[in-house]
Amino acid sequence: MQAWVISNLVVGVLFAGGIALGVGVRRNRLWREATGELARRRPVALGVIALFVGVALLDSVAWVGGVEAGEDVVAVLEAQSVIDRAFLGFQEKSYSAPFAGAEFYGGARLAHPGRHPLGTDILGRDVLYLTLKGARVALLIGGLTSLITIPLALLFGVSAGYFGGRIDDVVFFVMSTLASMPGLLLLIALIMAMGRSTLSVCIALAVTGWVGFCRLARGETLKLRELDYVQAARALGVSEPRIILRHILPNLMHLVVVTFVLMFSGLVLSEAILSWLGIGVDGSWGQMIDRARDELSRDPIIWWNLSAAGAALFVLLLAVNFVGDAVRDILDPRTLRENL
Amino acid sequence: MSSVLEVEGLATSFPMERGRVAVVDGVDLCLARGETLALVGESGCGKSVTALSILRLVPKPGRIEAGRVRLGGREIQGLPVTEMRRVRGREISMIFQEPQTSLNPVVRVGAQVVEAIRLHERGSREAARARALELFERVRIPDAPERLDAYPHELSGGLKQRVVIAMALAAHPKVLVADEPTTALDVTIQAQILELLRELQRELGMAILLITHDLGVVNELADRVAVMYAGRIVEAGTRAEVLGQPRHPYTQALLRSMPALAKRGERLAEIPGTVPWPGDWPAGCRFSTRCPRVMDVCRAREPEATRLSPTHTARCFAVAQELAT
Numbered sequence: 001m002q003a004w005v006i007s008n009l010v011v012g013v014l015f016a017g018g019i020a021l022g023v024g025v026r027r028n029r030l031w032r033e034a035t036g037e038l039a040r041r042r043p044v045a046l047g048v049i050a051l052f053v054g055v056a057l058l059d060s061v062a063w064v065g066g067v068e069a070g071e072d073v074v075a076v077l078e079a080q081s082v083i084d085r086a087f088l089g090f091q092e093k094s095y096s097a098p099f100a101g102a103e104f105y106g107g108a109r110l111a112h113p114g115r116h117p118l119g120t121d122i123l124g125r126d127v128l129y130l131t132l133k134g135a136r137v138a139l140l141i142g143g144l145t146s147l148i149t150i151p152l153a154l155l156f157g158v159s160a161g162y163f164g165g166r167i168d169d170v171v172f173f174v175m176s177t178l179a180s181m182p183g184l185l186l187l188i189a190l191i192m193a194m195g196r197s198t199l200s201v202c203i204a205l206a207v208t209g210w211v212g213f214c215r216l217a218r219g220e221t222l223k224l225r226e227l228d229y230v231q232a233a234r235a236l237g238v239s240e241p242r243i244i245l246r247h248i249l250p251n252l253m254h255l256v257v258v259t260f261v262l263m264f265s266g267l268v269l270s271e272a273i274l275s276w277l278g279i280g281v282d283g284s285w286g287q288m289i290d291r292a293r294d295e296l297s298r299d300p301i302i303w304w305n306l307s308a309a310g311a312a313l314f315v316l317l318l319a320v321n322f323v324g325d326a327v328r329d330i331l332d333p334r335t336l337r338e339n340l
Numbered sequence: 341m342s343s344v345l346e347v348e349g350l351a352t353s354f355p356m357e358r359g360r361v362a363v364v365d366g367v368d369l370c371l372a373r374g375e376t377l378a379l380v381g382e383s384g385c386g387k388s389v390t391a392l393s394i395l396r397l398v399p400k401p402g403r404i405e406a407g408r409v410r411l412g413g414r415e416i417q418g419l420p421v422t423e424m425r426r427v428r429g430r431e432i433s434m435i436f437q438e439p440q441t442s443l444n445p446v447v448r449v450g451a452q453v454v455e456a457i458r459l460h461e462r463g464s465r466e467a468a469r470a471r472a473l474e475l476f477e478r479v480r481i482p483d484a485p486e487r488l489d490a491y492p493h494e495l496s497g498g499l500k501q502r503v504v505i506a507m508a509l510a511a512h513p514k515v516l517v518a519d520e521p522t523t524a525l526d527v528t529i530q531a532q533i534l535e536l537l538r539e540l541q542r543e544l545g546m547a548i549l550l551i552t553h554d555l556g557v558v559n560e561l562a563d564r565v566a567v568m569y570a571g572r573i574v575e576a577g578t579r580a581e582v583l584g585q586p587r588h589p590y591t592q593a594l595l596r597s598m599p600a601l602a603k604r605g606e607r608l609a610e611i612p613g614t615v616p617w618p619g620d621w622p623a624g625c626r627f628s629t630r631c632p633r634v635m636d637v638c639r640a641r642e643p644e645a646t647r648l649s650p651t652h653t654a655r656c657f658a659v660a661q662e663l664a665t
Contacts, residue, residue: 030446030491164400226399228441234397235436235517236456236507237429246455250446 004062004079011060034330042326048319056136058082083132090115092124098304119304121291131308134285138316141202141271141281142264148206149263150256153214158252160214161221162244171218175211183208187270191279198281201274205267213259220255224248254331261324265317272313285309344514344547345371345394345432350407352386352393356619362405363618364389365571369549371515374541376548378562378579380555380594384615386571387551391517394549395434396424412514430460433513437520439500443492449503450476450488453510460511475506478543480536498529502536509540517549522557534560555598559583564651567591570615570626577652588654589631625657633658 025031039046062081080088090112095104101113110116118127160171178186187204194200224230224247233243275286288309295302347369353360364386371377379387392398394409396417409417411431416424436442444452453472454465461468469488476484479502492500501521508516518537522530538561541548550561558565558579565582567575567590575588586592596609613630616622622629625638637657645653646660 228436228438229444231397232434232436232442232504232507235395235428235434236510237425237427237459238455239425246447247444251444253446 002079004064004081007060007062011057014057037330038323038326041330042323045319045322045326048315049323052135052316052319053139055083055132056139059084059133059136083129087126087129090126090129092116092120092126094120094124095122095302096120096124104300104302118308121305122295127304127308130283130288131285131312133283134288134309134312135316137198137281137284138268138271138313140198141205141284142267144199144202145205145209145267146260146263148202149210149213150260152206153210154217154249154252154256156210157214157217158221158244158248161218162225162240162248164222168218171214175214178208178211184273187274188277188279191274196279201271201279201281205270209263209267209270213255213263216255216259217252220252221248224251258324258328258331261320261327265320265324268313268317285313289313343370343372344412345369345549346408346410347390347394348408348410350390350393350409351405352389352398352402353405354389354402354618356617358619360403360405361619363402363571364393367407367568367571367573369566369573371547371549373514373547374545375563376541376550376561378550378552378558378565379568380552380558380565381568382553382594382615384617385568386618387553387568388519390568391434391519391549391551394517395428395432397428397434426460429456429508429513430511431513432515432517433508433511434517434519435501435504435508435521438524439497439504440524442504443500445492448489448491449495449500450490453488453503453507456507456510471510472506475509476503478509478540479503479506481506496529497525498532501525501529501533505533505536505540509544512544513546515547515549517551519551520553521550523552523554530557531560537561555583555594567594570621571618572626572655574627574656575652575654577649581649581652587648587652587659588627588656589633589658590627591654593630593632625655 025035059081062079062084064077064079066080066085092110092112093103093108094106096102096110096116096119097104098117098119099114100110100116100119102109104119116126116128118131120126121130156171156174160168186208190204190207191200194203230243230247233247238246271280271284272286272289274280275284276290278290280286280290286309288305292302292306292309295305347367350364350367350369351362352364353362355361367386367390369377369379369390379390381387389398389402392402393404393407396404398404404417407417408415411427416427419427443449447455450469450472453475454468457468457471457475458465461471472488473484476487481487481499481502487495487499492503495503505521521537522533525533534557537548540546548561550557552558562579564578565576566573567582567588569590575582575586575591582591583595586595590611593609593611597611599608611630616626616629622639624640625631625634625643628634628638631638635657643655643657643660645655646663647653648659648663
């Protein structure tokens with residue numbers, strides 16, 4: 001199956017999942033009140049995140065055709081996303097400053113003067129377009145990696161904490177082994193071994209990143225396991241898997257949400273570092289920043305590439321961290337009752 | 341007298357610095373249908389471990405070393421784990437000290453009771469919910485239909501304890517183990533919960549094993565009393581025998597330290613020292629280090645239980661001597 005078909009399917013699944021999650025949240029009063037509180041506290045940050053998510057989704061919905069065969073023949077045969085289509089044809093020959101009418105070096109007249117709010121890069125591509133494309137990559141890395149990390153960490157952490165003994169020993173050994181390796185080196189080694197692709201970067205980030213949350217989940221499970229309601233469930237004859245599903249996991253959910261939000265920004269940042277080392281994901285902001293290294297030494301300086309990617313990264317991560325802090329405050333068990 | 345619960349020679353050990361120590365050491369109990377037996381003792385004497393051992397819920401690294409537990413005539417110590425799970429809740433159930441933590445904070449209380457019902461009964465969700473409502477009314481929760489959809493933090497401590505009791509009763513157990521059911525509650529609420537337990541016992545005919553250190557609660561609820569000290573039962577008998585004519589020096593000292601029996605203006609009697617840690621128990625009688633009537637023989641050998649009446653026993657050399665003379 002072609003990549004764009006899968007991409008469209010993923011968007012569909014995300015939409016369905018989002019609706020299901022929304023319904024679930026609305027049904028459960030605790031979560032409904034928590035999300036309401038979040039919307040009250042951080043409307044701007046949530047809006048910014050929604051904007052980025054919207055752009056990423058628009059960039060993921062793609063189809064073939066509907067493109068006029070002009071100068072760009074390839075575009076007719078390849079699937080183009082909504083974002084691609086919006087910028088199709090606005091191609092220049094080389095650098096141009098934001099809103100400029102002429103090329104930055106030489107001063108030749110642009111094909112589309114004044115149409116590039118963030119200028120163009122060395123190949124004449126619109127920087128706004130590249131920046132918007134970066135949103136999808138950033139969310140993909142943060143989301144996909146979390147999707148691998150959190151279930152993995154929960155599985156190992158909860159079973160280690162709940163059953164203890166031999167299982168705990170094994171999990172703890174694996175965690176200690178991973179934690180004792182320099183994270184960045186392990187990351188690089190894994191990506192080198194698996195080959196450079198979005199998926200392999202995500203897997204590498206997941207392998208190096210699950211230990212922290214696993215330890216957290218294990219510790220929390222150790223605490224929950226001894227609580228009276230787990231004891232009471234045992235005294236009523238509830239089976240072990242059911243106790244985990246019904247009494248342990250739901251009481252870990254606030255940790256999952258907080259970890260997801262806080263981990264997300266760390267992951268996007270890690271990818272930027274990897275890109276800077278030359279093993280990142282194509283089209284990411286990190287890669288844009290990496291390319292801008294040489295541009296900084298030019299005279300006059302090319303600043304818009306670096307600024308656009310840096311600003312997009314900064315704004316998204318700032319918004320995510322703001323929301324993360326609010327989520328942590330709202331879902332903290334110690335403040336839960338006062339807030340709800 | 342047919343007993344629903346019989347415990348013989350129960351011993352449970354925990355690892356200590358000097359190897360495994362039996363925290364509960366040779367406990368015998370028996371409980372008839374519809375009867376309340378109070379297990380009394382200071383903190384750390386092994387009351388709760390006894391209860392957990394009966395349900396085979398001793399937390400690791402604790403281990404049941406010996407003993408037989410018969411429930412409704414069936415030996416349950418050797419039952420496989422899955423079979424034991426079916427016994428819990430259905431034949432013997434337990435409520436814990438802290439109603440604050442006995443309920444899952446993120447699940448509605450009604451759903452928790454429904455879960456307890458559906459564990460042991462086939463049937464639809466609606467039927468289980470109707471049963472839950474009935475149970476809520478049975479444990480006298482006001483506005484029961486609305487309270488089903490409440491979260492634990494929206495209920496007071498007394499109401500929470502009622503929900504906990506409702507859960508424990510969901511599968512009609514023959515025996516209810518209540519581990520300090522009123523300790524965490526206000527005095528007025530305590531009285532209500534005790535009254536509720538008494539009513540439920542009368543209505544359902546279940547036996548209650550009441551674990552407490554509160555002699556006032558014992559006096560309210562118990563038919564028979566067993567006094568525990570350092571892992572052993574030192575005196576057992578009917579309520580009138582143990583509270584009215586206590587024979588063991590430990591029981592006597594416990595009763596003297598009750599505020600209700602003390603004279604106004606006098607300093608409240610106390611038992612010198614504390615319960616020795618498991619593993620530091622003296623040779624001979626375990627109470628010998630704190631006993632006002634200690635004799636040489638007490639430090640050398642452990643006393644056997646002396647039968648004072650068909651229902652009354654005490655584990656003390658002094659009592660045995662008195663009886664002989």
